[in-house]
Amino acid sequence: MARHPRLALPGYPHHVIQRGNNRQPIVLDEADRKMLYSLWLEESQRHKVAVNAYVLLDNHFHMLLTPPSDEAMSLMMQSVGRSYVRYFNNRHSRSGTLWEGRYKSSVIDSEAYLLTCMAYIDLNPVRAGVAESAEDFNWSSYKHLIGQKIDKLVTPHAHYWGLGNTPFSREAAYAEFVAGGLSASIEKDLTESVLKSRVVGRPEFLKSLQKTTQRPILPKKAGRPFKKPL
Known part of the structure; x- marks a missing residue:
């Protein structure tokens, strides 16, 4: 069965996740982390994809990416994926796949x-x-966003800038927001949405997006489809 193309919309943020095959590590030490980070930096700049947030754990990573065109995010991720697998396999004397399939994303x-x-x-x-x-x-965007370090990879989104009129006020507001935590239902929704490539948004947002693409965005009605009687 042919794979559906990912929904990639220029100017919109996309939550991206990529895992190691069978949940195995994708980084084994600081050298691996630095290499993957350098590839993110190089390819995001090359394809002009804004990295609004990121986190790198041992066996997977998340990113929040805003691409300038339909294909920019895919080109960035493909280039990073190929280059990093070659590096990782050569350095650790291994062969075969590293990733658990294609990266997953949601608008x-x-x-x-x-x-x-x-x-x-x-x-x-x-x-x-x-x-x-x-x-x-x-190995995340957090320290940059609260002003504890400068991270060249991170380009804060306009809505982050809207948190305050000064760097200090923005950083303090974001730190307070994160300290408040997230509900279990929100965490579950964001996790399931990216794994199933569902759009995360208000009903009016989903309706407006549906007008821009033939891909199904609105949730399907429950039950079997209606059939006219013969």
């Missing part, structure tokens, strides 16, 4: 869910049990 309604998705990404190490707080983890 995000920035008006309603942008900051929530950013917090979801930055809190991933806490949910995974590898850090007590987002601030304790080094």
Whole structure:
């Protein structure tokens, strides 16, 4: 069966996840992390894809990407994937696939869910049990967004800039937002949406997107389809 093309819309943020095959590690040490990070930086700049947030764990990563064109995000991810697998296999004397299939992505309604998705990404190490707080983890966008370091990879989204009129006020507001945590239902919805490539947004947002693409976006009605009687 032919695979459906991913829904990729220029100018909209996309929540992206890619896992290691069979949940196996995709990074084994700091050298691997630095290599993958450098490829993200190089290819995001090459294809002009804004990285609004990211987190890199041992066996998977999340990113929030805003592409300038339909194909930019796919080109970036494909190039990073190929280059990193060659590096990883050569360095660790292995062969075969590294990724669990293609990366998965979902379009995000920035008006309603942008900051929530950013917090979801930055809190991933806490949910995974590898850090007590987002601030304790080094391989994510969080420290840049709260002003603790400069991260060349991160391009804050316009809705992040809307958190305050000064860098300090924006950083403090985002730190407070993340400290408030996310409900279990929101976490589940964001997880399932990216794994199933569903759009995350308000009903009016889904309706407006449906007008721009032939791909089904609106949720299907429950039950069997209606058939006219013979």
